[in-house]
Amino acid sequence: MHAFNYHRPSNVNDAAALAAKSVDAKILAGGQSLVQAMKLRLAAPTDIVDLGTIKDLAGIKVDAKSVTIGAMTRHAEVEGSAEVKKAIPALAALAGMIGDRQVRNMGTLGGALANSDPAADYPAAVLGLGATITTTKGTHAADKFFKGLYETALRPGEIITSVSFPIPKRAAYMKFKNQASRFAIVGVFVADTGAGVRVAVTGAGPCALRLAEMEKALSAKFAPESVASLKIKSDGLNADLHASAEYRAHLITVMAKRAVEAAMK
Amino acid sequence: MGAPLIGARIQRKEDYRFLTGAGQYTDDVTLPRQTYAAFVRSPHGHAKIKSINAAKAKAAPGVLAVYTGEDIAAAKLGGLPCGWLITDVNGQPMKEPPHPVLAQGKVHHVGEQVAVVIAETLDQARDAAELVQVDYEVLPAVADVRLARAKGAPQVHGIAPDNTCYVWALGDKAAVDAAFAKAAHVTKLDFVNNRLIPNAIEPRAANGSYSRADDAYTLYVASQNPHVERLLMTAFVMGLPEHKVRVVAGDVGGGFGSKIFLYAEDVVVTWAAKQLNRPVKWTADRSESFTSDAHGRDHHTIAELALDKDGKFLAMRVKTTANVGAYLSTFASCVPTILYATLLAGQYTTPAIHCEVTAVFTNTAPVDAYRGAGRPEATYVVERLVETAAREMKMDPAEIRRKNFIRSFPYQTPVALLYDIGDYDATMDAAQKLGDVAGYPARKKASAAKGKLRGMGYAAYIEACGIAPSAVAGSLGARAGLFEAGEVRVHPTGSVTVFTGSHSHGQGHETTFAQVVADRLGMPIENVDIVHGDTSKILFGMGTYGSRSIAVGGTAIVKALDKIIAKGKKIAAHLLEASEGDIEYANGVFKVTGTDKQKLFGEVAFAAYVPHNYPHDKLEPGLNENAFYDPANFTFPAGTYVCEVEVDPETGVVKVDRWTAVDDFGKIINPMIVEGQVHGGLTQGIGQALTEGAKYDSTGQLVTGSFMDYCIPRADDVPMFQVDTRETPCTHNPLGVKGCGEAGAIGAPAALINAITDALGVKDIAMPATPQNVWRTLNQKKAA
């Protein structure tokens, strides 16, 4: 790891100001992606702005329509939250599928979204539920947030403060894990929102994306057989040692079918 | 005295230390005036080094020195030696390309050490290492074992045409050919035994220091055999007298073979310590481990089994190409030959076997012994062939094995080994019962009802442990002896310290060996401590690998104990005014036979050290004995594994659902530790078959260079194991022990692939059977 300056601001405005000071400054949340990159010497920020002590960035609020989660809320808190389990069980379950216990105790929702790893889980829920991302500079609709490989709509110095997830009628997330990393080779989030069905997939493209064909089929009839034989085109899907584009395309169908089955239970 | 200690489930003495964080690993050793090394490594699989510019690195903060291959050449340091000479089919010695400790003009694999930067702190060393500018001319590379001898393949070393290190053979080719000619059935398989990366939890580490006052070196190193490390380093590389070098391998966090070998970094830090007159420490990070530890396996094999119409094995023909990587590591040459071809008889009476092995150089990390070392590869050949033959001939896979079991011992195989004892029916019977093979059809039905494919597979393995009778090994090319040494030091008040040349890096010797000693001497285990891993404390040692520790190291200790008891009897005879022949020893008491006259062990020890009343005319004072033991033969653990898998045909995911292992390890000292060894071995074997596979691309880049892509199994990848043992005591060592450290890794891959191919209804599937691989195999089957 290269040397860096460490800052621990007490509120989010100071954090934003510190982060804006240098182009090579980095926000630190749970450190489960950033610190890895620093240890491997792939990232060498001059300044680290740690959000860890900013109290109001963490926490879960649930009302009749939505679940709002602070950016610094750890995966484990979401996983274990009785309120989230009741309002959007699929979201708690998804949080519980991230990494391992140690990672879940450190990693945060804000970090996961800002990082936009192509194989991360949360983006599938954010997109699948049509969540709203609130930042120090305003709000972003989920559909306009993920831009590409590790790329989001966030501007330099913009800090995610919370995410608001509308409560769906029913939803489920099915993750097919990479055996080694246990990130998603393919993860499909299916949500029956009441006003239509949303299907989002992670792991398959440069960032999380929606599957219009499946949404259409499921909006017509929310049942496994609506998607079971819907073949996804493999063109442009990710391909690596663990899964070819064809295999990923196949897995999207299988995981979508299983997600619908789970959502109906 | 209480219950016997041999055979007791005693909790590990060492675990308190480990579990409370009090272990002392190499990286925990920080010496006064410590400095830190970072290695500059090749990013290319194959390249010429046109120039190295270290000026910036040398000027960086805290940097004390930067050394390159030129400095090593100027210092006349030798290359790393290979410890086993293989003579090829034409009587020529194997090709041994120089293996420099820092690259000389050319790099031959990604991760090869090119330069070292030594600085006041580790971060300074690493920062400066990034400033060393190496100008490479990239050359075409070859990494795949199947392509190494292809026409026009890039040549790794000038001295090894066709990238061939040797072509070696064992067995009677004419007899095999004749048997095949009259066979009713021939089963043939063509497969790769996948390359594995050992991944001990503690990465390699070395801390070299030098004392100008004594002109002596100390090397702390994560090693499985400190004396061998010292011997190779002093005699072959550095030209130093052994008594001026101390090697300490204290607590070592796993090895699986990868820490047997002498590595370049160990030499460099030791040498540099003298140059700087300061200690130099290096600890690999995980990325370095992936690219620079010796890997395992990586064979391409074409194997055939000839059978008569009743399923009796007539002959086996095996042709293997073994990847030895870019350089010959310490035991690289003997693993795919001596430790492989000799095991091809398995548990069977196959009368004729021929095996030809071609070892090839490639632009990959060196390949050497990894848990099982040759025997997993051999077992895979035999047990895949046997199971496949049974299916092709529509015979029950257990019955075809029973039809061919060796039942009369000693048994001379056609591939050089003499099995002393075994009972293969016993382990097969027990495994079938414990594994509820009878209930399999019902379970298969239940799986099918859930849309899952269930399969069952066996492996009835044999292995050779207790390496090795030195004369036999020597005649086969070993450049070292393979005995073991032990010393029993009885203290004046009767407690005991035992020094062993075996090394414990997870095996639990501090407990197992103490059980043997306490049991033999009839004293509480608390009175016995085991010391290992320091050349300045232990008389000599060949270290731990090949499941040799209890059979060879344990026997050396027993021999020393026998001497202690013999001397104790003399002292007791004197004290009790009896004749030596009338003294018997049991339960910690020397007794005059048939009387109640006795002396306790502690009283005798005390008399030896406070020899006021002592037979000085006949006996030296003191009670301290050592012994060297050279085994009479290998030991032959064997067993049967049965596993069942359930495959999800939609995704290709294989769930290992049931696993039964019944092993014959001879006498068992501590069943709990043995079970732990079996669990660990099975898990590594399951890893090989299901999740692990090192992959290089065609330029020699390691594609699986981290745990993000290289998958070692986790606890939830394996089932609850059902393990049991059957016992035929080894006939040629006093404890009757055989060894248990590698069995699981040896038998598991074949059993698992047998189960998966059964579930899928295919002849073969490449390891590792990852979900994608299974899915593709099913698609190909559908298409066919």
Ligand SMILES: Cc1cc2nc3c(=O)[nH]c(=O)nc-3n(C[C@H](O)[C@H](O)[C@H](O)COP(=O)(O)OP(=O)(O)OC[C@H]3O[C@@H](n4cnc5c(N)ncnc54)[C@H](O)[C@@H]3O)c2cc1C
């Ligand atoms: C072993 C391991 C396994 C993992 N497995 C999974 C998995 O299965 N699924 C999965 O989804 N993830 C997985 N992860 C990643 C994990 O979820 C990370 O926690 C997450 O991706 C990043 O969150 P973090 O809080 O750790 O962020 P950090 O690592 O601290 O930061 C990541 C990036 O986001 C930026 N950032 C952080 N917070 C904010 C904010 N509030 N506003 C703006 N920018 C911000 C940082 O500057 C940085 O660029 C794994 C990680 C590890 C180490």
